[in-house]
Amino acid sequence: MKKAILYIFTLLAAAGISIGIPACSKMGHAPSIEESTMYEKSTNFQNGTFINEHPVNMTLESFTFSKMMNFFFDFSRTPDKELPYYHLTRDSFSTTPAELQVAWLGHSSMILDIDGVRLLIDPVFDNASPVPFTVNRFQPSPIKREELPDVDAVVISHDHYDHLEMNTIKHLADKVKLFIVPLGVGSHLRKWGCDPEQIVELNWHESIIIHDVEIIAAPTQHFSGRGLTDKNKTLWASYVFKGERHSAYYTGDGGYDARFKEIGKQYGPFDLTMIESGAYDKSWHDVHMLPEESVQAHIELGGKYMLPVHWGAYDLAFHKWDEPIRRVSALAAAQGIKLLTPQMGEFCMPGQTTHTAWWEPAKQQELAVAN
Structure with missing residues (x-):
């Protein structure tokens, strides 16, 4: 081994x-010793690294x-051909953000409109690795980073390559006023050209308010690191988006545990949950949910509509590209859950968007012609 x-x-x-x-540049820069001392008062930071609320098992014994x-x-796990999607440009977006709308850009990248606030979440457009020929994106993003609309803030869940991309941060550094990140992740952004005043670093249960929408960093059971020596030097988080009229929740990455009930009780119920539903394996079960757990998490959060994310763009596990959505879709149907399954780039509005199994081969052909 x-x-x-x-x-x-x-x-x-x-x-x-x-x-x-x-x-080397893509690896970013972990917090310095001086910066790390600022986290010592946090209960989720011990001996120089961040920790989960409960111990996790991440052995590779079965590999x-x-x-x-x-x-x-x-x-063989990836599609034989390009999947159908909606091509987006800056002009595709209204000047005024919607009351509640999400455009899924593939994997965990999203543009979320909530109560007049527009947020860009975990924007990644290229390969999810510092090495070009590994973890390449098999499905193109429905929008180029140069065509992204104006947003009120960029929200990052953690510093793994499939959630935090150097080229995108550099492109947005002089275009976005605010970057919201977990503790320590700001160190990467500062190395890539972001002004410290643009960056808000949050610990779990800390928040910031943008135009009456409160954005709260919440716990998740995961880990961090972009190299061989910076494991858990930065924090990982999920996010609650709470406006006066609507609320939403994004899991980020993480295994299933009791926190979903706790978050649901403390911050829920939610009009929309955006839940990690792919790139799972029994070997890393503690840090990535299985489909059954993703559906259960939605229920415990008090979610009204569920949007499965973290699938459809990268080959990050041993299952086929469409296994996550097939399993989640079947489970949701059996339990009467309102599931949102937009194509990449399709505007999705809870209560107005229908559930479509576009990943089926026959439906793919039909939609490819329509798009």
Whole structure:
């Protein structure tokens, strides 16, 4: 097992050396020792790293060498052709944000309108790795970062590559007034050109208000890190979006635990939940939910409509690309849950958008012609 891991890291290191400084830049910059001392009073920070509310098991004992090779180089899990999607430009968005609307951009990237506030969540458009030939995006984003509309803030859940992208942050640094991130993540943003005054770093249960919409960082059971030496140096979070008329919740990444009931009681119920529903495996069950748990989390949160996210753009697990949505869809139907399944780039409005199984081959052909 150790030899397998060493071999993978050697390959990645060699690739990193071959592309030089750009790969190092993408890794960002973990908080300095001086910055870390500011977190010592936090109960979720111990011995120089952030911790979960409950211990998590992240062993790789079931990973054989062949399984690890399969993870990186087996492409049978991805679609044979490009999936149908709605092409978006800046002009696709109204000047005034909607009361409650979300445009899913694939994986966990979203543009959320809530009570007149527009938020860009976890925007990633390229490959989810500092090394170009690994974890490439198999489905293009429905919008280019250059075409993004004006937003009131960018919200980042944690610093993994499929949620935080250097090129996008650099592009937005002089265009967005506010970046909302968990503790420590601001260090990456400052390295990539963001002014410290643009960045608001939140611990769990801390919040900021934008035009009467309160954005609250809430716990999630996960981890962080962009290199081999910065594991858990920055915090990870889920988010509550609470306006005067509507409320929404985004899980970020995380395993299932009792916190969903607690968040539902403290901050719910929610008109919309955006719940991690893909890239799961029994080996990392504690930090990524299985579909059954994603549906259960929605129920415990007191959600009215559920939008499954964290799938459809990257090959990050051993399951096929459409397994998450098929499993979640079947479970939701069995339990009478109102599920939202927009194509990437499709504007989704709870109460007005219908559930469509667009991932079915026949439906894909039909929608590709329509789009």
